Amino acid sequence: MRRCLLICVLLLAGCQSMVEQSSFAATVVPSATVVTISQPSTLVPTANLAPSRTPTLPPSATYTPSPTPTATLTPTITASPTITLSPTTAPSVTPIASSTPTDPSSDPNYTPPPTWTPPPANPAAQIADHYVFGRPISNNGVDWIDRVYPYGATAGGTFATHHGVEFVNPTGTPILAVGDGVVHFAGSDLATTYGPSSDFYGNLVVIQHNVTDVDGQGVYTLYGHMNTVDVQVGQPVRRGDRIGTVGASGIALGPHLHFEVRVGNPMDYFATRNPELWIRPYPTYGTLAGIITDADGNRLYSAPLRVESLDITRYTWSYNDDSVDPDTTFNENFALGDLPANYYEVTVSENGRVRFRQIVYVYPNRTTWLNVVLNR
Ligand SMILES: [Zn+2]
Structure with missing residues (x-):
C-alpha cells in the first residue's frame, strides 16, 4: 500500500482549492505571478547544473601569536555573514563566540562535497529555538x-x-x-x-x-x-x-x-x-527552516524545495496557503526536520530551471536558518 494512502484527507477540498494548492504564487498580485511548477518527482537532477559557486574560502580563522613560544595557538572563529534573517522577524545576528562548533572540514577524515563552502559560524545559535x-x-x-x-x-x-x-x-x-x-x-x-x-x-x-x-x-x-x-x-x-x-x-x-x-x-x-x-531533534540531527520568496521579497506558496546531501535527498514545500500559521518566533514558510547534520545542496527548480541553489551546513540539535530568494 502506498504510504500516501495512509494519510488523513480533508474530503471537503474542492476543485478551486486544489488549483490553488498546486499553484506557486507570490502573496502579492497572485494573478500576475501564478506559475505552474513541476512536482518534485519530476525535477531535473541538479547534477548536470553548471557550477555557480566558486570554492573560495573566506577567512575563517585568525591566529593570535602567544606571548611565549611554548603556548598553544588558539583559533578564533570569525562569523561568516552568509545568512541573513528576515527583516520582518529580525532576531538580530550578533558575532559568534569562539566556542561555536568546529568546522567539520578540519576533520582529516572529512571529505567535502565537490563544490562547497565552509559552514557559516552558526547563525541559528542566535535564534531562540524552543524544542x-x-x-x-x-x-x-x-x-x-x-x-x-x-x-x-x-x-x-x-x-x-x-x-x-x-x-x-x-x-x-x-x-x-x-x-x-x-x-x-x-x-x-x-x-x-x-x-x-x-x-x-x-x-x-x-x-x-x-x-x-x-x-x-x-x-x-x-x-x-x-x-x-x-x-x-x-x-x-x-x-x-x-x-x-x-x-x-x-x-x-x-x-x-x-x-x-x-x-x-x-x-x-x-x-x-x-x-x-517544537519536537527536539535527535542529538546528531537538525532542522532546516527559512522563508522562500521571489526576488521582490514576496512569500511564495507551495514552492518545492530539494535538500540533498551525499547520503540522502529530501523534499518539502513552502506552506500552501495562510490557513496554517508560521511560528511566532521564526515566521518561516518552510521547515524540514530530522536532517542528519551535514552539508546540503538546497535547490528550488521551476520547469527544469534552477531558481535557487545554495550549499548550507545543517547544524545538529538546532535550527539552521536559510533565506531562499529565487532569481528572476
Ligand atoms: Zn494528518
Missing part, C-alpha cells in the same frame, strides 16, 4: 515525521493543506505525551469539533502544556485518529506517558497518528504551528 517537546511515538515504532504530507503541504496537490504532521504506525502502537501538562480533551470529536468538520480527528486527546509561546499564549498538542484513548480530562501527564494508541478513527485512510501543536485557543483549527520546530 520543548519529545516524540509522540517511542523509538520502538516510527518516531519520524512522515515526509509525504508535512505541515502546510498538500502531498503535491493531493490533499487539503495539512495542519499537522503524521507518524505512520500500525494500529495499537502506543502514543506518548510529548511534554508535561494536563489533559484538556479526551474522547470523540463527534460532538466537540476540533477539525474543520465533525468527526474529523475521530478519537483524540488534547494536552495543555506547562509552557507558553514567546507571546505568552498557551501551548497545546493534539493527537488525532486514535484507536484507544487511555486518559481522562483533567488528568496530569508527564512526557512519555502513554495516552492512547494509534488508529484510523475519524477521516483517515489508514492507521497513523496525526499530531498538531496549537497556540492560544486549543479548539482553533487555524491556530497551529509547525511541530518540526
Whole structure:
C-alpha cells in the first residue's frame, strides 16, 4: 500500500482549492505571478547544473601569536555573514563566540562535497529555538515525521493543506505525551469539533502544556485518529506517558497518528504551528527552516524545495496557503526536520530551471536558518 494512502484527507477540498494548492504564487498580485511548477518527482537532477559557486574560502580563522613560544595557538572563529534573517522577524545576528562548533572540514577524515563552502559560524545559535517537546511515538515504532504530507503541504496537490504532521504506525502502537501538562480533551470529536468538520480527528486527546509561546499564549498538542484513548480530562501527564494508541478513527485512510501543536485557543483549527520546530531533534540531527520568496521579497506558496546531501535527498514545500500559521518566533514558510547534520545542496527548480541553489551546513540539535530568494 502506498504510504500516501495512509494519510488523513480533508474530503471537503474542492476543485478551486486544489488549483490553488498546486499553484506557486507570490502573496502579492497572485494573478500576475501564478506559475505552474513541476512536482518534485519530476525535477531535473541538479547534477548536470553548471557550477555557480566558486570554492573560495573566506577567512575563517585568525591566529593570535602567544606571548611565549611554548603556548598553544588558539583559533578564533570569525562569523561568516552568509545568512541573513528576515527583516520582518529580525532576531538580530550578533558575532559568534569562539566556542561555536568546529568546522567539520578540519576533520582529516572529512571529505567535502565537490563544490562547497565552509559552514557559516552558526547563525541559528542566535535564534531562540524552543524544542520543548519529545516524540509522540517511542523509538520502538516510527518516531519520524512522515515526509509525504508535512505541515502546510498538500502531498503535491493531493490533499487539503495539512495542519499537522503524521507518524505512520500500525494500529495499537502506543502514543506518548510529548511534554508535561494536563489533559484538556479526551474522547470523540463527534460532538466537540476540533477539525474543520465533525468527526474529523475521530478519537483524540488534547494536552495543555506547562509552557507558553514567546507571546505568552498557551501551548497545546493534539493527537488525532486514535484507536484507544487511555486518559481522562483533567488528568496530569508527564512526557512519555502513554495516552492512547494509534488508529484510523475519524477521516483517515489508514492507521497513523496525526499530531498538531496549537497556540492560544486549543479548539482553533487555524491556530497551529509547525511541530518540526517544537519536537527536539535527535542529538546528531537538525532542522532546516527559512522563508522562500521571489526576488521582490514576496512569500511564495507551495514552492518545492530539494535538500540533498551525499547520503540522502529530501523534499518539502513552502506552506500552501495562510490557513496554517508560521511560528511566532521564526515566521518561516518552510521547515524540514530530522536532517542528519551535514552539508546540503538546497535547490528550488521551476520547469527544469534552477531558481535557487545554495550549499548550507545543517547544524545538529538546532535550527539552521536559510533565506531562499529565487532569481528572476
Ligand atoms: Zn494528518
